[in-house]
Structures are given as structure tokens and as C-alpha cells.
Amino acid sequence: MIVRAIRRLGPSAALAAGVLLALALAAILAPLAELALGLDAEAVDLFGRLQPPSAEHPLGTDELGRDLLLRLLYGGRVSLTVGVVAAVAAASIGTAVGLASGYLGGRTDALLMRLADGVIALPLLPLLIVLAAVDLTKLGLSPEAAASETVLLGRLVLLVTLVGWPTTARLVRAATLGLRRREFVEAARTLGYSPLRIALRHVLPNAAAPILVATTLAVGNVVLFESVLSFLGLGIRPPTPSWGNMLTGAQELIWETPSLAVWPGVLIFATVVSVNLLGDALRDALDPRSRRRSGG
């Protein structure tokens, strides 16, 4: 059934789904690749720095002599996890806000939409940089906890979620506005159901299409934001690899080994392009009006 659904989306979307699936599988199976190559992803080999591709290291080694392919696979785990988790979180908040805004209307609607407009209008990257630079020990966390991988990951997810929700909120609001005057919603209201129940049981399922599209597109944005923040040294920190922070070191070595700067970027690019293509195809497939407008 899934295969048929993807086929209906068209060839480019099918290709995009394939690429995403392959990337996710590769990231999940990273430990297997480690076994197969007989290498340790974290092993530093200062005598084997910046090696060209060989049988032992299929893509060569980085500036500390670590295997590039394994780092890319493990980096994919981090980047894709952050992407999916933060996108789902942002879409959930956006859905809640959009439902409340669209269904309740009036002052709630005005307030929530002004807030969403405000977030969209702000220069996000400078703000994210300030937020990412906050010293967590000053918020009462112990130094060890503040430097732990989980906390840093969590913070990154939180930050990206914070700026990601307004797009979904607007889409869901638009869908809700259209649904709330429909007969079945009127009927539910006549039956005396509470607004919460109507919003969750009657409006939400019918707004599933825009929510799905918004979540898909959000993954792409989130992966981009994560890579920029990690690249600037404010997201995932080494030695934990992420596609973004693997490029930080690559910039300094660009005159000696430009190839180091290519691979992580190719994977980010492939992920984001695929997600965007898939999201666009989903929108066309689920919303007949947009198909008419966007043609191809």
C-alpha cells in the first residue's frame, strides 16, 4: 500500500523517499559497518591523518586520522535524529497552536498569530546563536550535566523547535478555519460536545494532510538549522560527529584536502532536497488545488 502511495506521488518523490530510506538505514546500521571494516569510529590515528580513499578507509581519513565513512554514518545518526525529533516537536506545538487559533478565533487567534508572525519575522540565526551560547551552569545545572551529550542534544532540539512551529501553526489554522463551518463540526457542536473534543476528534483528523506536509517540510528546515549551528560550533560538539560539525574542521583544511568538505555537505544536501521534494509531492497529492497551480 505504501509502495502504491509513493508511486502515485511521482518518480522524483519516489527517488527522494528511496534516498531518505537509504540514509536512515545506513545511519542505523553504522555499528555493522564498523564491524565490517574492522575499525573503531572514534579511534584517532595521528600517523594516518588525511589519507586518501583506500581499501581500509573507503573514503579516507579526517584531520585526526579517523575513518571518514564511519564518522559520516554516526554523524547521520545525530543529524537525522535531531531533524526528525525537532520537526515532530515543532509540528506538534504548531498543530496545537493552529487548532486553538483556528477553532477558538477572536482574541486567542489574534494573539497566537501575532506571536507566530513575530517569530517568523525575527532574524532567527543571530537569536539562535545567542540562545545556543547560554551557559547552562548559570541556570543551575552541574558542569558535568551541562557538558553531557544528552543535554546538548536536548538543547539543540529545543532551540530548533522554538523557531520551527509557526509554519505548521499557520497551515493548521488555515485548515481549521475551513473545517469549523462544515456540517459535521456543526453537528458535533449541536450534540453539545466540548470544544476540546470537537477540535481533537473532529477537526484534527481532517487536518491530517496539511499537518503531514508541514512536518515533512519542517524536517528539511530543522536539518539545515542543525547543520548551521553545529558548523558554527554551537550545536553538536566534537568528538560527537554531526554532518554540520564535521565541516567545521574541513574549512581550515580546504587548501590541503578540499575533499573533506564535500561528503558531509553532500549528505545534508541530499537529505534536505529529498525531504523538500517529498513534502512538495505530498502537498500536491493531498491538496488538489495546489496541484492545479504548481503544474509539474
Next chain:
Amino acid sequence: MLRYVAFRLLQCLAVLLLLSAATYGLLGLMPGDPIDLMVGSDPRVTSEDIARLKALQGLDRPVWERYLNWLAAALHGDLGYSRLYTRPVLDIVAERMPRTLLLITLALLLALVVAVPAAVVAARNPGGAVDRGINLVCFAGISVPPFWLALLLIIVFAVTLGWLPAGGTASADGGGALDRARHLVLPVLTLAAASVAAYTRHLRAALIEALSEDYVRTARAKGLSERLVATRHALRNALLPVVTLLGLDVGSLVSGALVTETMFAQPGMGKTIYDAVMGNDYNLALVGLLVAAAATLLGNLAADIAYARLDPRIVYRAEDGS
């Protein structure tokens, strides 16, 4: 209209005020402490000295009181000193601002020059091979991480071909106008990429919509050439949503400028904000962020005003809010 603009300007001021308070609080949470950074690890400084210094600078006061003091000083034109550059913050902003404005203006112009013809060509035959090709390129433009695009451009044009410089504003010997222009090429290309893609997609959609309107059918019925119909009739109306997009795009251009300027060592506001945050330069970071936010808010306002001027059907009232 005038009342509406005044109302919106007041709204912008309120947002900036809120943002300055929030950022002031956040900056206090950044690593380090101004006094510790000042005395460094000087062994002769005792903890009493530090306490005295803190009291002298007002740092023993609660954060809201410090903020109000900062605000009062800021309203009198005193935005404090930069720790990194040991000069007034205002001087640094005045010095760095033109570079960012230059980069953003050039990127916007380039984006329009490329996007308008591309959209016209794509909209001529929606779903055709040309349209699909342009669409694919747009997807690439939207999806490429800006810093990676910068890295690729450096690899191709600076490292491999050696045609263009990898960063800076001019060669070490000062260089002429041509040399300075060469230093602008890669940063502007990087900055423009996402905007080109976004404008083309929006304009294409608007054009296709406009081409199905009655006035276009009338123009065709009059016997006008398809080219005239597209440029004179459809394009003029389709440009309307793009005007709004231009205004809204200021925010992403400011964000983009941060990445681009850092990658290409351009002395603009974006790099200044990044350096200030990374170097614990609280005063400079705060002002830089507010300047970026003000630019974005004004961009949005300008878009709304232009929209109303271009489309006589749109009337704004102060009570509308947006």
C-alpha cells in the same frame, strides 16, 4: 495610511523593547563574567577587589535594575563599550553596517535579475521540460546549506581555478575597484542563492495564477503577442506577492549574512554579531542583535506599505494591526 504607518512603527518599537529586555537577560547567562574576563588570572587581584569592581560597575545589582540602567543610557545615545575592540559600540556598528547593506542589496538585485526571467520562462509552459528543470534548480537552491555552498564556491573558484579570492574585502596592497568587486562575487552568490530559488518559485506560481485571469484572456483576445501579455499584463500583477516576499526576506538575508560574512571574512554586522557572541562581548552582541531585528521589522513594514501602494484595492487601517 499615515496613521497606519505610525501605528506600525510604534509596534516595532514595542517589539524591539521586549527583545532588548529578553536579550539582556540571556546575555547575562552567557559563559564568563565581565569582571573575571577583565582581570583575567592576575594573581594580585583579591576577591575583595573583584567585589569592589563589581559594585563599581553596578554588577552586584539585580538584572532588571541593570537593564533599566542600560536602557536609560541607550536612550541617551550611550550604548557602551565593546570588550573585544575597546571602542564605543556605536562606532563599530557604524563601521560594519555598510558592508552588510552592500552585500544584501547586491544579493537582492542579483536574485531579482535572475528570478524574474526564470519565472517568466517557467510559467510559459507549466509542467514542461524547462519548467521542471528550473523547478529542480530551485529545490537545490532552497535545500543547500549556505555554509556548504560557500565552501564549494571556495573550493571551485578559489582553490581549484584560482579565479577569485576566498575571503576579505581587498588584496593586501589595497587593490583597485576591480579587485574590490572580485572580493564581492562569492559572498553575493552565496547570499543570493536561497532568495533566487524562493522568488522564482513564488513568482512562477503567481504568474500561472495571473495567466488564467480574465484580463489576460482579454489581452489575448485583443491580439497581443504572448510575450506582451506575459510581461505587461500578467507579470505586473504577479510581482505583487514578490514585493511582500522581498520584505519578509530581510530576516533570512540578515541570517544569511551572518553565515556568509563569517565564511568569507567580511567585516559586516553578521560576522560582528557572531564574533561578539563567541567572544563574550555583551554590549556589542546586544546592539548587533537589536540592529538586525530592527532591520527585519522595517523590512516587513516596507513590504506592507509597498503592497498597499501597488494594489489600490488594499486599504490599511490602524485598528487592523497587521
